[in-house]
Amino acid sequence: MKIGVAIVKKKRNIxxxxxxxxxxxxxxxxxxxxxSLPAATENGEGLPFLKALFTATSATCVTGLVxxxxxxxxxxxxxxxxxxLIQIGGLGFMTFASFVFMLLGKRISLKERLVLxxxxxxxxFTGIGILVRRILLFTGVIEFSGxxxxxxxxxxxxPIGKAxxxxxxxxxxxxxxxxxxxxxxxxxxxxxxxxPVIVLTICALITLGGIGFIVMNDLYEYRKTRKLSLHTKIMxxxxxxxxxxxxxAIYLLELGNTKTFGPLSPLGQVLGALFQSVTSRTAGANTxxxxxxxxxxxxxxxxLMFIGGGSGSTAGGIKVTTFVVLLxxxxxxxxxxxxxxxxxxxxxxxxxxxxxxVAMCGFAIVAFVTFILSITDTGHHxxxxxxxxxxxxxxxxxxxxxxxxxxxIGQLLIILTMFAGRLGPLTIGIAITRRRQKETFHRPKGNxxxx
Amino acid sequence: MKIGVAIVKKKRNIxxxxxxxxxxxxxxxxxxxxxSLPAATENGEGLPFLKALFTATSATCVTGLVxxxxxxxxxxxxxxxxxxLIQIGGLGFMTFASFVFMLLGKRISLKERLVLxxxxxxxxFTGIGILVRRILLFTGVIEFSGxxxxxxxxxxxxPIGKAxxxxxxxxxxxxxxxxxxxxxxxxxxxxxxxxPVIVLTICALITLGGIGFIVMNDLYEYRKTRKLSLHTKIMxxxxxxxxxxxxxAIYLLELGNTKTFGPLSPLGQVLGALFQSVTSRTAGANTxxxxxxxxxxxxxxxxLMFIGGGSGSTAGGIKVTTFVVLLxxxxxxxxxxxxxxxxxxxxxxxxxxxxxxVAMCGFAIVAFVTFILSITDTGHHxxxxxxxxxxxxxxxxxxxxxxxxxxxIGQLLIILTMFAGRLGPLTIGIAITRRRQKETFHRPKGNxxxx
Ligand SMILES: [K+]
Ligand SMILES: [K+]
Numbered sequence: 001m002k003i004g005v006a007i008v009k010k011k012r013n014i015x016x017x018x019x020x021x022x023x024x025x026x027x028x029x030x031x032x033x034x035x036s037l038p039a040a041t042e043n044g045e046g047l048p049f050l051k052a053l054f055t056a057t058s059a060t061c062v063t064g065l066v067x068x069x070x071x072x073x074x075x076x077x078x079x080x081x082x083x084x085l086i087q088i089g090g091l092g093f094m095t096f097a098s099f100v101f102m103l104l105g106k107r108i109s110l111k112e113r114l115v116l117x118x119x120x121x122x123x124x125f126t127g128i129g130i131l132v133r134r135i136l137l138f139t140g141v142i143e144f145s146g147x148x149x150x151x152x153x154x155x156x157x158x159p160i161g162k163a164x165x166x167x168x169x170x171x172x173x174x175x176x177x178x179x180x181x182x183x184x185x186x187x188x189x190x191x192x193x194x195x196p197v198i199v200l201t202i203c204a205l206i207t208l209g210g211i212g213f214i215v216m217n218d219l220y221e222y223r224k225t226r227k228l229s230l231h232t233k234i235m236x237x238x239x240x241x242x243x244x245x246x247x248x249a250i251y252l253l254e255l256g257n258t259k260t261f262g263p264l265s266p267l268g269q270v271l272g273a274l275f276q277s278v279t280s281r282t283a284g285a286n287t288x289x290x291x292x293x294x295x296x297x298x299x300x301x302x303x304l305m306f307i308g309g310g311s312g313s314t315a316g317g318i319k320v321t322t323f324v325v326l327l328x329x330x331x332x333x334x335x336x337x338x339x340x341x342x343x344x345x346x347x348x349x350x351x352x353x354x355x356x357x358v359a360m361c362g363f364a365i366v367a368f369v370t371f372i373l374s375i376t377d378t379g380h381h382x383x384x385x386x387x388x389x390x391x392x393x394x395x396x397x398x399x400x401x402x403x404x405x406x407x408x409i410g411q412l413l414i415i416l417t418m419f420a421g422r423l424g425p426l427t428i429g430i431a432i433t434r435r436r437q438k439e440t441f442h443r444p445k446g447n448x449x450x451x
Numbered sequence: 452m453k454i455g456v457a458i459v460k461k462k463r464n465i466x467x468x469x470x471x472x473x474x475x476x477x478x479x480x481x482x483x484x485x486x487s488l489p490a491a492t493e494n495g496e497g498l499p500f501l502k503a504l505f506t507a508t509s510a511t512c513v514t515g516l517v518x519x520x521x522x523x524x525x526x527x528x529x530x531x532x533x534x535x536l537i538q539i540g541g542l543g544f545m546t547f548a549s550f551v552f553m554l555l556g557k558r559i560s561l562k563e564r565l566v567l568x569x570x571x572x573x574x575x576f577t578g579i580g581i582l583v584r585r586i587l588l589f590t591g592v593i594e595f596s597g598x599x600x601x602x603x604x605x606x607x608x609x610p611i612g613k614a615x616x617x618x619x620x621x622x623x624x625x626x627x628x629x630x631x632x633x634x635x636x637x638x639x640x641x642x643x644x645x646x647p648v649i650v651l652t653i654c655a656l657i658t659l660g661g662i663g664f665i666v667m668n669d670l671y672e673y674r675k676t677r678k679l680s681l682h683t684k685i686m687x688x689x690x691x692x693x694x695x696x697x698x699x700a701i702y703l704l705e706l707g708n709t710k711t712f713g714p715l716s717p718l719g720q721v722l723g724a725l726f727q728s729v730t731s732r733t734a735g736a737n738t739x740x741x742x743x744x745x746x747x748x749x750x751x752x753x754x755l756m757f758i759g760g761g762s763g764s765t766a767g768g769i770k771v772t773t774f775v776v777l778l779x780x781x782x783x784x785x786x787x788x789x790x791x792x793x794x795x796x797x798x799x800x801x802x803x804x805x806x807x808x809v810a811m812c813g814f815a816i817v818a819f820v821t822f823i824l825s826i827t828d829t830g831h832h833x834x835x836x837x838x839x840x841x842x843x844x845x846x847x848x849x850x851x852x853x854x855x856x857x858x859x860i861g862q863l864l865i866i867l868t869m870f871a872g873r874l875g876p877l878t879i880g881i882a883i884t885r886r887r888q889k890e891t892f893h894r895p896k897g898n899x900x901x902x
Contacts, residue, residue: 253826294825294826294829295825295829295833295836296822296825296826298833299818299821299822299825300822303818326811329804329807329808329811330807330808330811330812333804333805333807333808333879334808334879349800352804353780353784353803354784356780356781356784356807357780357781357784357785360777360780360781361781363814367750367754370750371747371750371751374745374746374747374750375704375745375747378745378746381832381833381834382746382749382832382833382834382837383832383833383834385746386833428784428785
C-alpha cells in the first residue's frame with residue numbers, strides 16, 4: 001500500500017488514460033502490420049491492410065468480430081499473432097485496470113483507506129509486482145485447465161496435435177472473452193451446440209475471465225479472510241442473476257423457433273440457451289445461428305451485451321457494477337430515499353455520477369454507430385446495424401452477418417467502436433476520478449422543471 | 452405565494468400523483484364509452500370497446516396513434532368527443548403540472564424561495580385561480596389565432612363551414628400536440644407538405660403548446676420583468692437547437708430518397724424536413740410518408756420523440772430539461788467538475804437524480820414495449836416495433852404503419868404505454884420530490900469499481 005501511494009506521488013505527471021490508449025494503439029498497429037505480411041495467410045498473399053487492422057483491433061480489444069474467417073484464412077503464424085494480441089490485450093487490460101483502480105481508489109480516498117480496503121480486499125498488494133504475479137497465476141491455472149479439457153474433447157474429433165493446439169487457442173480466446181475460433185466458415189461453435197464438455201468448459205472460461213481480477217482474488221483469499229468485499233458480492237449475485245435470466249429468457253423465446261431449436265435435443269436446447277446467455281456478456285462465440293434468432297432473443301442479447309462483464313476483467317460493456325448502480329439509483333429515487341444504498345452500504349454521489357456517465361456515453365456511442373452504419377451501409381435490416389453497433393461497443397463479437405458485408409467506412413467505424421468500447425468506460429472512469437477536484441467556489445443553485 | 456403554501460399544508464394528505472392518474476383514467480373510460488356508442492361512428496354501429504379505448508387513450512394522452520381513421524370513421528359527435536378529450540387532457544395536464552410544480556417547488560425549497568422565484572418567475576401567482584385563468588388565456592388566444600389561419604387556408608379547398616370546423620379541430624389538435632386529423636386515409640397532412648401556410652401555422656401551434664406554460668408565461672411577463680428564468684432560457688435555446696438540428700439532419704438524410712423528397716419542390720423539401728422535425732417533439736402529424744423515410748431519419752426522429760417537449764406542456768417525452776440535465780451531467784463529469792453547472796447556475800444533486808430516473812425509466816419502458824411487441828406481433832421489421840414503442844411512450848403519434856395492424860394484446864400494450872408515457876415522467880417527478888426525506892441515519896459508505 002505504501003509503495004502504491006509512492007508510485008502515484010512520483011509519477012503524478014503520467015496520465016494513465018493516455019498510457020492505456022497509446023499502448024493499445026501501438027499493439028494494434030504492430031499486429032495489423034504482422035497480419036498483413038504474406039506469411040500470415042494460408043494463401044501467402046497477406047491481408048489487405050484495412051482487414052488486417054480490423055482483425056488486429058478485434059483481437060487486441062478481445063472482441064471477435066471478423067471480416068475474414070480466422071481458421072481458413074490465416075497461417076499458423078497469423079493465428080499465433082492473433083492469439084498473442086488476444087492474450088496481451090486481455091491480460092494487459094485486466095492488469096492495468098486493476099492496478100489503476102487500486103491507485104486511484106487510494107488517491108481519492110486517502111482519508112478513506114478503510115473503505116477501499118473493504119471494497120476490494122487488496123490490502124495484501126503493496127506494489128504492482130505482486131498484483132501482476134497473482135494475475136498471471138490465475139490466468140495460467142485457468143487457461144491451462146481449460147485447454148486440457150478442451151484438448152481431450154477435441155482429440156475425439158481430430159489428431160492429437162491439432163486437438164492440443166485447438167484446446168490452447170480456444171481456451172485463451174474464451175478466457176479473454178475474445179470470441180475468435182478456428183472451426184471455420186464463420187460458424188463459431190455451432191457444431192458443438194449440444195456437447196456438454198465444450199459448452200460447459202467454455203462457459204466456465206468466459207465467466208471466470210469476465211468476472212474480473214478483483215473478484216477472482218477475493219474468492220481466492222476467502223479461505224483466509226472469510227469475508228467478501230462489496231464489489232465481489234455485487235458481482236457474484238448480479239452475474240449469476242443475469243446468466244440465469246438470459247438462459248431462461250432465450251430458452252422460452254426460442255422454443256417455437258424451428259430454425260434454431262428445431263434440430264436440437266432437449267439437452268441441446270438448454271445448453272444452447274445457456275451458451276448464448278453466457279457468451280453475450282461479452283465473449284462472442286455462438287452455438288446457435290445468430291441471424292435466425294427471434295427479435296425478442298436478439299433484444300435480450302443486446303441488453304446483456306450492453307451490460308457486459310466485470311470491471312477490470314476481460315469482458316466489455318458498461319460493466320455489471322455500472323448497471324447495478326443505475327438500478328439502485330432509480331430504485332432509491334422512486335422510493336424517495338435520499339441515499340443510494342446497496343447491501344447496507346451507501347454509494348457516494350461520485351460513484352453514481354460515474355456509472356451514469358459511463359452508461360450515457362455507452363448509449364450515445366451505440367446510437368451514433370447505428371446511425372452512421374445505416375447511412376454508410378444501406379440495404380440491411382435496421383436490427384443488424386443496432387446489433388453490430390452494440391456488439392462492437394461491448395467488444396462482444398456476435399454478429400447477424402453484417403461484419404463481412406461492411407463497406408470500408410463501415411469497417412473503419414467498427415474498428416473505432418471496438419477501440420472505444422474496450423478503453424472508453426475505463427478511460428472515462430479514470431478521467432472522472434483523476435481530474436475531480438473540489439471547486440474553489442460554488443455557483444448559486446438553479447432550479448428547473450423536470451419530467 | 453402564501454395561498455399556495457396554505458393549500459399544501461391543508462391538503463397534505465392528498466396525493467397529487469394519485470389524483471392525476473385517477474382523473475385521466477376516468478376521463479379515458481368516459482371517452483371510450485362515448486366512442487363505442489352507435490352515434491359516435493358514421494356507420495352507426497359504434498366502435499368495438501378495445502378500439503374505442505385505444506382512441507380515447509390516444510386522444511386524452513394527446514398521442515395521435517389511431518387504429519381507425521379519424522375523419523372517415525367517426526360522426527361529428529364522435530369527432531367532438533375526441534376533440535374534447537384532447538382539450539381536457541392537454542389543458543388539464545398542463546394546468547396540473549404547472550400547479551404541482553409551483554407547490555412542490557415551494558415545498559422542497561421553503562428555505563429557497565428566492566431560487567424558485569427566479570426559476571419560474573411565478574411570484575405573481577398567489578393561487579390556482581390566477582394560474583388557471585392565465586393558462587386559459589394563452590390557450591384561447593393561440594388556438595383561436597391558429598384556427599383562424601387554418602380556416603382561411605382550408606376555405607380555398609372546401610366549403611367555408613367545413614373549413615372553419617377543420618380549422619378549429621386542427622388548431623386544437625396541434626396546440627395540444629395530439630396528432631389527430633380529419634383529412635382521411637391515415638394520410639395525416641401529407642397532401643399539404645409544400646403548403647407554407649398550413650405547415651408554418653401548425654409548426655407554430657405545436658411549438659407553443661410543447662414549450663410549456665412556464666415558458667409562455669415567462670415570455671408574456673418579459674415586458675414587465677425584463678428577465679427570463681433559468682428554466683425558460685434552457686427551454687428556448689434547446690428547443691430552437693433541437694428543431695434546427697432535426698430539420699437539417701432530416702433534410703440531408705432524405706435528399707437522395709426518391710420516395711419522400713422525390714416528388715417535392717425545393718421549398719417542399721425544406722418545409723417537409725422542418726415539419727417532421729417539429730412534429731417529432733411530440734405532435735405526431737406528418738407531411739412525409741413515415742414508412743418510406745430512411746433508417747437514419749427514423750433514428751433522428753426517435754431521438755427527438757424520446758426527448759419530447761417542455762415540462763408542464765402539451766408535449767410528451769422525457770422532456771427537454773431532463774435531456775439538458777443529462778447532457779450537462781455527462782459534460783461536467785468528463786471535464787472532472789464537481790458541480791453540474793448550467794448558465795452559471797449549479798444544479799442540485801436532487802435535480803440530476805430526478806432527470807436521471809426519468810430518462811432511465813423512459814429507456815426501460817421503450818425497451819420493454821419493443822420487446823413485448825416483437826413477441827405478440829411478429830412478422831414486422833424490428834424498427835417498426837422500436838418506432839411504435841418510442842412514439843407511444845413519447846405520446847407522439849407517428850407510426851410506420853404498425854398501429855392498425857396491432858393484435859389485441861399489442862393494442863392493450865400501446866394503450867398502457869401511452870398512459871405511462873403521458874403521466875409517468877411527471878408522476879415520477881412528483882413521487883421523488885414528495886417522498887424525499889432526510890434520512891435519519893446514513894449507511895456507511897461503500898466503494899465499487901465502475902467502468
Ligand atoms: K468478445
Ligand atoms: K402527439
